[in-house]
Amino acid sequence: MCGIVGIFDPRGVAQFDRAALVRMNQTQFHRGPVEGDVYLEPGVGFGHRRLSIIDLAAGQQPLFNEDRSVVTVFNGEIYNFRELTKELTALGYKFATRSDTETIVHAWEEWGEDCVKHLRGMFAFAIWDRNKQTFFVARDHLGIKPLHYAFLPDGTFVFGSELKSLLSFPELPRVIEPRAVEEYFAYGYVPEPRTIFKDAFKLEPGYSLTLKVGTKAQDVKPKRWWDVPFAPHAPMAEQQMEEELIVRLREAVESQLEAEVPLGAFLSGGVDSSAIVAMMAGLNKGPVNTCSIAFNDPAFDESTYARQVAEQYKTNHQCETVDKDDYGLVDLLAGLYDEPYADSSAIPTYRVCELARKRVTVALSGDGGDENFAGYRRHRMAMGEEQVRSMLPLALRKPVFGFLGKAYPKADWAPRIFRAKTTFEALARGDTNGHFHGVSILGDRVSGQLFSQGFRSQLQGYRAVEVMRGHAANAPTDDPLSIIQYIDMKTYLPGDILTKVDRASMAHALEVRVPLLDHKFVEWVSGLPSSSKLRNGEGKHIFKKALQPYLSDDILYRKKMGFSIPLASWLRGPLRESMKAAVLNPMLLDTGIFNPAFLKQMVDEHLAGTKDHSTALWAVLMFEAFLRKNGADGATRVSQAAGSSLIASAA
Secondary structure: EEEEEEOOOOOOOOOOOHHHHHHHHOOHHOOOOOEEEEEEEOOOEEEEOOOOOOOOOOOOOOEEEOOOOOOEEEEEEOOOOHHHHHHHHHOOOOOOOOOHHHHHHHHHHHHHHHHHHHEEEEEEEEEEEEEEEEEEEEOOOOOOOOOOOEEEOOEEEEEEOHHHHHHOOOOOOOOEEEHHHHHHHOOOOOOOOOOOOOOOOEOOOEEHHHHHHHOOOOHHEEEOOOOOOOOOOOOOHHHHHHHHHHHHHHHHOOOOOOOOOOOEOOOOHHHHHHHHHHHHHHOOOOOOOOEEEEEOOOHHHHHHHHHHHHHHOOOOOEEEEOOOOOOOOOHHHHHHHOOOOOOOOOHHHHHHHHHHOOOOOOOEEEOOHHHHOOHHHHHHHOOOOHHHHHOOOOOHHHHHHHHHHHHOOOOOOOOOHOOHHHHHHHOOEEEEEEHHHOOOOOHHHHHHHHHHHHHHHHOOOOOHHHEEEHHHHOOOOOOOOHHHHHHHHHHHHHHHHHHHHHHHHHOOOOOEEEEOOOOOHHHHHHHHOOOOOOEEEEOOOHHHHHHHHOOHHHOOOOOOOOOOHHHHHHHHOOOOHHHOOOHHHHHEEEEEEEEHHHHHHHHHHHHHHHOOHHHHHHHHHHHHHHHHHHOOOEEEOOOOOOOOEEEEEEE
């Protein structure tokens, strides 16, 4: 597990400054504190920070082929590297190391751009082939490992694991992309392929980029090389599904157990992490190392269930209690994520990674279970809404439920059964619009007032729902639930969940592996019928049924808690003054993005307890922290130039 950076001159002649490349590489020191190195030749530069996991003695990067005509830097793990090594050795390639990195070099030599189709793992890598005068970058199937890139004003291509490595170049314009701001305040993160900055991008999961000497920036288009198929299997009995699911789950877990450093697992006590630990216990010769965090507030604490699973499988379990009022990480998180990020569960995630690193260097997690098996509450709600939509045409639904949505009070304080406003509003929309409304962190009532008129004009009618509409249009399925799962795998999974885990884990030099996102496992699960995933209002139906011999019903069927923190009380209590200072900061108001009167209204209403604006206020607070941490210095504002569509930086 590592951090990678690189620079490429499409003209093939530039003599890059070694000091600039070293500086770029050092921005990601935390990702690989063991060792690091850079390589330069005319037109090309690579940098690498290493967290040694496999072949500790060798495997240093940048890594070359035998005649040094091909060089790579790589972040991740290739789980089938031993099989690939045998295959490539049989084809005549000679290996100088036992590392998985070297398989990438020879796979490129043998299969070119199609090398990615032979890899099983999590990865982001770049290759320079001097003989072919070709520069190639790729990202793994589901987006477990990140890759950011940009073209500098002179046409130079730069990339890095984190956005901060690109920002080490003062030449990269710090111009905020208005559509990214709109998307951030809808989703709580900036979805791929955009970043918060107009000229920097994320390579999407399952995509690659090929640049040849002579390539112009405007001609470079990311190419998709893999997608979640959602191809239905031949009919099979439920028992057969359950048996095959366990076989495939065990195999996915087993494929990710190799390491030359201490290895363990996160154990929250939920279904997904418990399933991973159950499989590991059956595969390990000795006890599994597990860790969890407890909260000093029972409303947020799942540690009892984690301890139950740990006792069942006799793991070496470590649990530490974290104060639920662990709000001192706001500025630190802003520095980790490099762009606005509003998922408050980043705080406990940071703490559990910190705890895990005390005992292990590699930890397996249960991320991906909800996306695979329709485990989110919003999946149940969406399918309930879909049943209503199927009975009534949009022309009838829109006026009826639109009226009810407007007329029904927003009762944040009330039991869930009385909070029908959001449901009515979702029913008034089409499928994708309804799903967007269900996942958006800010409803129309807030987002419509949050931004200034000047900023709205800069958007030129663009709405964040377009992200979901684009994915829905590309979905390889017509099944309503599968489309929603597909959208989640393209947005929430890489943009929120995997980003959160990557930054939190790498901040502690901890490698996190995700067996439930093994692409072979995902492909197979995607082909199961929707009715096996969501049945009678119960998500993960087939997953839970298959796990019944391994986990008790109170683990499998208890109410999902999630990894939450008491935002509303924080913002009315210990973070009261910090929140007011951030949300009403003149620097923030000077951007021209926000409606100052509405910001003050939200602050007043939340502090008075008449409305719960905690999600919106937290999003604004984290946006303000981003501006302070990333050199905006309060100088960013909506450009007043006629016809401009940018938020131009005056810094």
